[in-house]
Amino acid sequence: MPQENMFNRTFHYARGHVLGGNLLTWNRGSNDVWDNWANLTEDQGWSWASIEKYYLRTSRLVAPADHHNTSGQVNPAVHGNGPVQVSLAGFPSELDARVINTSTQVGGRFRFNEDINAGDSVGFGFLQASIATDRRSSAATAYLKPVETRSNLDIIIHTQATRLIQTGYRKGTPEFKMVEISNGPKSPRFLVRAKFEVILATGVVGTPQLLQLSGIGPKKALHALGIHSIVDLADVGQRLADHPLLPNYFTVHSNATFDIVLRDQSVFGALLEQWNTTGTGLFVNSPSNTLGFLRLPPDSTIFENHTDPSSGPLSAHTEILFVQDGFAQFGDIPQPPTGNFLTLLTAVVSPASKGSIFIASADPFEKPLINPAIYSDKFDLLAMVQVMKDSQEFIQSPAWTGFVSATFGALSGVTTDEAMMNHARNFTVTVNHPVGTASMSPKNAKWGVVDSDLLKSRNVTLNP
Template sequence: MPQLRFNITSVGTYQVPVIVGAVVGGCSAINAMAFPRGQRDDYDRWEELGGGEGGENGWGWKGMWRYFLKASRFKEPNPALVKQFGIRYDKKYWGSENGTSVWASWANFQWPATKILYEAWKEIPGIEYPDDNGQGESGPQWFPSSVDPATITRSYSNTAHYQPHKSRTNYHLITEHKVSRINFATADGKKPKAESITFVSRETGERRTVFARKEVILAAGAVHSPQILQRSGVGPRKLLEEAGIELVKELPGVGMNFQDHTSLNLGYNFTTQPFPNLDALATNATYQAEVDETWNKTRVGPYSAWGNTASHALVSFPVISPDNYQDLANQIENQDPAAYFPPETHPTVIAGYKVHLRVLAKGMRSKNTGWIQIANAPSGNAALTNSHPLSRGTIMLNTSDPECEPVVDYRAMTNPLDIKIFVEMIRLMRRYILADGIIKQLSPVWYNPPLEMTTDEEIGDWAKRTDVLLPTVYHAIGTCSKMPLEWGGVVSEDLRVHGVEGLSVVDASIIPSLVGATTSQSVYAVAEKAADLIKARG
C-alpha cells in the first residue's frame, strides 16, 4: 500500500526502499505484527551505554520490566495448541487482559512441520529452551503477535493509544501534514529553548506554527526525528553549514549510530511435509476451499496466523560457533573504532562506537545474547538475521533540499566482521538443516548458498551480494541515541536533548543498541517509560 508509506530509497551499496509508515500509527500500522521481546543482555547494554542511576529506575532489564508489562495486554494461547506443539509460555512475563494497550496474542493455528523444526534444535549442542520469550533469554522460542484476539485484526498504536482517547479535549491530531522544524528562542548566556514547531500541509504546502506551553516532544521515528533536528539547527556543524541552516546547537551524533537488522534468505526445500502444509494451501483446491470457509465463518485457521507460523530461534554465539566465538569477540574488542567510519566522523561519535565495540564483544561471549534470529518457514527456506551488526549507517538531511526526504545510507557490511559473522551463522544453519536427526522427516534439500561453497571467502562473498543481503528488516534505531554527549549521544537518560531546553525525543531513534528481536515491543516500552519521565517533570 504505497499511499501508507513515505517515498524514500536508500543510497550507497544497498539501495532499497526505506519503508516508513505515513499513517496514524506510523510503522506500527504496516509492520508484520511480530511481538517478541529481546534478551536481558540487550536492555542491560542500553544501560551500559548511558542509563542513569540503573536498577529499577534505569534503562536496563530491571528498569524496563514494568514498562514491558504496561505496554501490552496478554491473551493466552489456545490450550489445545499448547499441548499439541509444546508451546512454552508463562503469563507472569506479560501484562493483563485489561486496559487499552496493544494486544499480545497467539495465533490459533500452526503448521505441523513447525513442531519438528522446534524439536530439531535440541540436537544442536548448547541449545536451551526458555520458558517464555518474555523471560529475556536466548534459544528457540514461541512469541505472540500484536493482533486483537477478538477480531483477528492488527492491534497497534492507533487502535490502542489514539482511538480510545481521541475525544479528549486536549488531544488534537492533524493528519496529512509533516513537521518542518522546531523553533528555538535564544538569549545570550542561556541554552536555546524549543518554543514552537512549524508544520506543513502535504497537499497545499501551507505552513502553520504551534507554540509549546511546557516542552516539545519529538516522536517522528528513527528516520525522520534526526532530519527534523537537523533542519532545526541541531546536528553536525558541517552538515548544517552545507545546507545553509543556522546552527542552534552542534550535536555531532544526530543522524549517526544508525542501525538496522541485516538479513538474508537461505534456500532449502522440505520435500516431505506433513499435511496440512503451505504447499497444499497453494496447490490443493479442496484444502484451499476448506481454509477459506473456516476463515470466513470463524476467523481461525492458517489465515489467522499469517506471519507467525515459522519456527523462531535466537541463538547465542557460543552456540553458533563454539570454536571461534572467543576469537571473534577479541577481534571486535580490539578493532580500531575509527577504521570503518567516514574520515570526517566526529571524535565523540568514534568514542561512543568504541564503547559499543566493548559491550558487543561482551555480548558475543554471552550465552544470553541472541546474535542470530532465525525464522524458519515450515515449507523450507529461512530468514537469517544478524541481531547485532557492527556496521553503522547515517541518516542526514539532503543539503541540496532540506525539505525533501532524508538521505538514508545503511552502510551495511562496511565492517568486515559482519561478513565473518554471517559466515558462522550460515555454517550453523547447514548443521541444523542437514542433521541426521528428527529434521530428516522433512527430507530437506539445500540449494543456497550452494553446498559447493565451503570456504569462508566463498560463503562471505555470497552473503554480501546485493541480490542476497537485505540491509534492513525495517527496525531502524539509534539516530538520536540515548548516550552521553562525549560518546556522540543526542539525548540524556531522561530523553532531553543535550545542550538545549524544552525538547525531548521519545521514539526508536533514542535506542542506542539493537535488541535480538523485532523492535515494536521495545519501542512501546520506551514510550511508556518516556511518559513517566515527562509526567514526573510536572
C-alpha cells in the same frame, strides 16, 4: 545509498504511513540490553530492574486464535497486564514441531527456550506476536483508539512536520516549542505552538531528518546545505545500526506449504474470507510461528579479531526465523512459479557496523540519504556466515528427516566461507530494525544526541 560492502547494491528501506503496525513479532530486549543502556547512559533508571514495572504495563498475554493449550510454550508469569495483546500463533505450521523437537533433542546452542521474553532471549521457541487472538494489536489499537474522541487530542494525518522552531532559551539552552507542519511540498506551512513541550518521536529516519532541518546537527554539514545552525550536535543521524537479514531458500518434499496461497488468487481469497468471517486459518498468524536466537560458539575464531558487540550472555548475536513453510520474498528474487519451499531468514542481531542518516537538502520533502553501512564491520559478515551454517545444521537434525530436499537457487553449491560471504553480500537486505540516530549518552557527555532524560540540556554548542 549504495552499500560499499555489498558490491554497491542498494535495497529498499520500508517506512510505514500508518498508525500502528509492523510484522507483529513481539520481542522485548533481554535483561542485558536494558542493563547495557543503564551502563552506557550512567543512569540506572534504564536498567531492567527499573524498567520491568513499565514493561509489565505495556502488554498482556491472550489466547491464540485456535485456543490450543499453550502450557510449556510460553511463561505467563513473566507477562504483564497492559493494553497491547500478545499471543502465540493460532494456526499450526508443519515446521513448528520440527523446530521445537530439534531444540529439545539437540540442545546446546540450539537449546529450547520456553519464553524468549523472560529476560534471557537466547534459544529456540515459539514466537510471540502482537496479535489480539486473531487481529493485529498495536500501539494504535492499544493506546490511541481508546482515547481518539477526547476533546484535547487531535490526530493530524497526511501531514508532515517540516521544522522545529526555536522559541527562546531555558537556562541558556535553546527551546523549540513550535512546530511547522505542511501537507506537501506545494501546500502552505502552518505553525503549531506547544504550551508545555514538544515530544519528537518521528522514528529512526524522521527524527534526525527533522532535527537537521531545524538547525540541530553537525554545523559544517548543515551550513553546506544552507541551513542556519542553532545547536552544533555532531551525532545527530550518526550511529545508525541495523540488523542485516538474509533469506535462505530450500526445496521441500511437501505440498502443504503456503506457496499455493501466493500463486492462486482464489486460494488467497478463500483464506482471507475465512479470516474475516471466522478469525481462523493461516491469516491469523504473523509470518513466523517459531524462531531462534543464537550466541556465537564461545570458542569462535571471530573473537580472535573482534570484541563481542552484544549486550551480554543473555543476548543473541544472530537469529533464525522460520518463515512458515513456503517461499517468502525478502529482496529481489521472486517466488518461482512452481515448487514447494522452506525459507529460513538468518539475521545478525548484535551488529557492529554503524551507518548514518543525513538530509540531502534543506527541502523537508526530499528523502534523506540512508546509509546503514551493512557489513562495514567484518564482525557482522562473519556472524552471518556462522548463522547460515547454523541454519543448515539445524535442518539436518533428525526432526527434519525427509522434509528438506535441497538448497535452492544461488545458495546451491555455496559451501566455503568465502562463497558464503559473497552470497551474503549479494542477497542481504534489512530486517527493518534500524536504531540509534538520536543516541542517548550520559549527562555532560561530548557524544550522543540526548541524555538519559531524553533531553539535551547541557554541553550543547550554540550558534546564535
